[in-house]
Amino acid sequence: MAFPERRSQLHLSRPYYRNKCVFRLLEHGLNAGHVSISGMWNRPITLASVVFLLVILSVPSFAADPFAADPADFTLKKIAEGIYAAIGSDGGRAGSNASFIVGSNGVVVVDTFEDAAPARDLLAEIRKVTNLPVRFVINTHYHLDHTGGNAVFAQAGATILAHRNVRGWVRTENLKFFRDPKPEQKAMVESLAQPDMVYTDAVDIYLGTRQIQVRYMLGHTGGDSVVIVPDANVVMAGDLVWQKHLPNLIDATTSDWVKTLEKLLADHPTATYVSGHGDVATVNDVRDFHDYLVTLREAVAKAQAAGKTDQALVDAVLPQLQEKYGKCDVPSSSSCWGFFKPFSTRNIMQTAAELNGTKKVPVPADKDGGGK
Numbered sequence: 405m406a407f408p409e410r411r412s413q414l415h416l417s418r419p420y421y422r423n424k425c426v427f428r429l430l431e432h433g434l435n436a437g438h439v440s441i442s443g444m445w446n447r448p449i450t451l452a453s454v455v456f457l458l459v460i461l462s463v464p465s466f467a468a469d470p471f472a473a474d475p476a477d478f479t480l481k482k483i484a485e486g487i488y489a490a491i492g493s494d495g496g497r498a499g500s501n502a503s504f505i506v507g508s509n510g511v512v513v514v515d516t517f518e519d520a521a522p523a524r525d526l527l528a529e530i531r532k533v534t535n536l537p538v539r540f541v542i543n544t545h546y547h548l549d550h551t552g553g554n555a556v557f558a559q560a561g562a563t564i565l566a567h568r569n570v571r572g573w574v575r576t577e578n579l580k581f582f583r584d585p586k587p588e589q590k591a592m593v594e595s596l597a598q599p600d601m602v603y604t605d606a607v608d609i610y611l612g613t614r615q616i617q618v619r620y621m622l623g624h625t626g627g628d629s630v631v632i633v634p635d636a637n638v639v640m641a642g643d644l645v646w647q648k649h650l651p652n653l654i655d656a657t658t659s660d661w662v663k664t665l666e667k668l669l670a671d672h673p674t675a676t677y678v679s680g681h682g683d684v685a686t687v688n689d690v691r692d693f694h695d696y697l698v699t700l701r702e703a704v705a706k707a708q709a710a711g712k713t714d715q716a717l718v719d720a721v722l723p724q725l726q727e728k729y730g731k732c733d734v735p736s737s738s739s740c741w742g743f744f745k746p747f748s749t750r751n752i753m754q755t756a757a758e759l760n761g762t763k764k765v766p767v768p769a770d771k772d773g774g775g776k
């Protein structure tokens with residue numbers, strides 16, 4: 405379970421360091437239970453170990469892993485004619501899901517993973533499917549695990565499109581995911597490729613004959629969009645839908661989020677959904693996720709009504725969540741959702757803050773679009 409743990413920490417303000425091979429190696433050695441690199445430092449340094457280190461530190465990161473422990477960064481799934489979901493592995497470098505839509509005169513990519521390497525791999529996969537140009541990238545929200553690969557597609561000629569708050573927040577709010585950002589991490593966030601074009605509520609894209617609807621929806625960050633392909637009955641929901649995974653509520657307003665999910669289910673009752681994390685989602689998965697948020701809100705509200713706060717509130721709510729979502733002693737059980745261990749307590753505390761009116765969420769950078 406080292407990978408989900410490692411993955412989830414990204415959402416919990418751990419540095420985004422995984423594309424640095426030396427840290428990846430140390431993590432594997434220390435956490436994944438393979439070969440312990442840490443033991444090396446206690447032994448006399450031999451020429452062989454120096455050569456070994458020089459070799460592993462000098463090759464590109466995905467070739468640098470001598471333990472071959474990483475799962476593939478993502479799995480490509482064809483979910484409709486000309487529509488592909490790229491499902492990121494928990495703990496892989498993709499960091500989230502992405503997808504792409506092929507029309508008659510071009511391609512639209514939805515989200516770009518967490519960094520350039522898997523984004524380049526995604527572009528290579530698109531090239532195997534079609535030679536049509538990637539004309540647009542849509543960012544479903546500003547979080548780094550969905551925008552980190554933007555530059556790869558911008559360099560390939562795509563126009564990056566997002567809700568105006570994404571442009572306002574992508575280079576600022578992402579810093580909060582680093583506990584104490586190093587200068588190079590700060591520089592990385594501050595140089596993320598921003599959306600070239602923004603909208604307030606909605607935009608339609610015509611890829612030749614194929615219509616793609618982009619719609620702003622509330623709940624997860626205040627700057628989220630879903631992407632709908634009506635002719636295929638597909639909805640790319642970004643992080644508004646987590647498939648059998650607990651969500652990151654750091655920027656969330658769950659009162660709005662529950663309503664958004666109800667609207668999606670009412671408007672698209674038979675669609676195939678691409679989630680932000682987890683697998684491709686069915687309508688039932690979306691309903692289960694809606695029910696998770698409702699369960700969480702109700703349990704927290706009940707504990708608050710009984711006068712509970714802080715640890716007493718967590719102690720009152722956690723067993724209820726554990727019962728439905730945290731039975732992970734049987735890992736394949738439907739009552740074991742991804743990210744339960746790292747997110748459950750935070751979900752409770754963040755919902756408690758929302759319900760008692762103390763939660764801080766990002767505010768629009770300025771009235772006319774934000775960002776510089």
Ligand SMILES: [Zn+2]
Pocket residue numbers: 500547549550643680681
């Ligand atoms: Zn995400």
